[in-house]
Amino acid sequence: MKLQSKRTTALVAFTLTAVLSLTACGGGDAETDAATGGEGGEGGGELSLTMLPKNLGNPYFDTSTAGAEEAAEELGAAIEEVGPETASPDAQVQYINTAAQQGVGGLIVSANDPTAICDAIEEAQGAGTKVVTFDSDTSPECRDLFVNQATPEGIAAKQLELIAEQIGGAGEIAILSASANATNQNAWIEMMEAELESNADYAGIELVDIVYGDDEDQKSFDQTEALLQNHPDLKGIISPTTVGIAAAARYLQDSESKGQVALTGLGTPNQMRPYVEDGTVEAFALWNPGDLGYLATFATAALINGDITGEEGDTFEAGRLGEFTVEADGVVVLGEPFVFDAENIADFDF
Template identity: 35%
Template sequence: MRKLWLSLVVVLGLILAAGCVSEESAGSGGDEEADGAEETDNTSEEGNTEEAESDDELEIAVVPKLVGIPYFNASETGAEQAGEDLGVNVEYTGPTEADAAAQVKVIEDLISQDVDAIAVAPNDPASVEPVLKKAKENDIHVMDWDTPADKELVDLSVKQVDDEEFGRHMAEKLVEAMGTEEGEIAILTGGLSAANLNSWIDAAQSELDENYPDIEIVSDKIPTDEKQQVAYQKTLDLLKSYPDLKGVLAVSTPAPLGAAQAVQEKGLQDEVSVVGSALPTDSEPFLEDGSLDTAVLWNPEQLGYLTVALGKMLAEGEMPEDGQEIEGVGEITVEDDGKTVIMAPPQDYTKENASEFDF
């Protein structure tokens, strides 16, 4: 009987011990799971914080007339650099051709993305009016850059140079290159509806009319569709139709290159002068042999940078001031209307200095 009692005690003790072990195991596992859950919650919170910070970054969209040509490639470099320096997301996007309808579609897509600011260089100011109104209705800041849109629709207008000064300066450089104040010239442009090109040409014509009355413009301005090959062919046609042609004023960055190419091919460097708005790196081969006399422009990388910097200011509720120093650009001019910003005076690129630049 005593042995039976002792056996029951031993069995009961084993049962109780097993129960304790089971509870400890269960408790230990529960603690690990709780710790794991807490860690997961913390990770989730960190992830949400990072996502929130990303969502808080300003989105600045820059829309050129078209992508893929050297001038707007250089502007893109400057815009992207500004995004890195200033901590904003930059979307540089545009049509592959200088097509107004395609550009409108690009802006429509940006509105649907709910960006903070859109800066556009319109191919046709009238075509973008409805879509820019739509952007403003969606509380998106609207700017133009490189080429003006309707002034009533934009919060800021970013101009590379003073239009009047630039156009007159190109006309003066052409007369200087010709070495005479009389003779026949022609004017090439990118597109007939590009407002900035029209402004420069109007200023150039005023300069010629007022100060060089013996210079004859042989035809209306000739469009080249922002393509070097078209400018080349149009210049060949001009050289054939007007054998006494003394000069070509080519406005839009591909146009001077095409005109110079035609002059170079015909060996007319000493007879026909070419001046126009072109990049120094593209111009250098033509400047070297005199088929292009002077390329007149500004720094397009700085223009892209300035556009993004001003877009950020707008999105943060600020406006630029006259004489303000913009890091990476320099001192800007703000006209009396308070929203037209001029970056810098025009710059001449010649055989002597073109190699000093990397755009």
């Protein structure tokens, strides 16, 4: 694939999870150490990072890059964003190879495939580059750390918390999911079902139906209509899929159920903004990709500087986000999903 031209960013308050070419001070061994992040980054050069999202021009990754740039400025790091026009693993390999050849200290990658880029990552690591995945992981053995946006347990718990708040802790609810065999969706639903059965705080809530829109807009729209017809006492809908929640909101917006049936789940600010602004949806969740890029950048710097090795139990500071601990398999979790509502949704563009 033809390489897309690189965008070198000034280190401003918002940053991309990026990797930068290092400008080293001095010469000889010090220059080499600085370029690779060796000796804790004490070679006298600027910390260099390269950010490799799944693809460029994606508003979600533009936001994560902005967070990375914010972190890079605080760290005094140089940062460069590179990437393909379309999200494919083959297209990412050439950027990984280039970063290794340039001797950057750290590479931050949202992987388009769990294994296809592993050989290239291994070569980069052999050249002294620390590799951190974010948003989308490789196999654990391929990278040094994975910065995960949220745990399945956290995603499930947040959706239940939101619907309970919006229906006053009591009433019938339903779930509008993606496909019946969607692994992540099913895991969240199982966790929500278990929590509803075991948590006394949800004793007044009854899950009456689970339907599937197959991540198709029209089918999800139709399933929302069917839920309301089949369950006239329905108080709320959880849709843990960005396609489903938007389709359900569109149906509710022009129905008599607007303001009567609560809707929450997982969505993006750009798709959900009109429904929040007109009161169809009170609040929904996802995660803040800006914070994700910010954390990934601090984690990469901690590896380069020798503050952590990526072993379970390692701890490091991540600026305004505070202290984080490396968990099993080299995973660092950002935290609970981020809640979007009328007060903050205008602050985001993805």
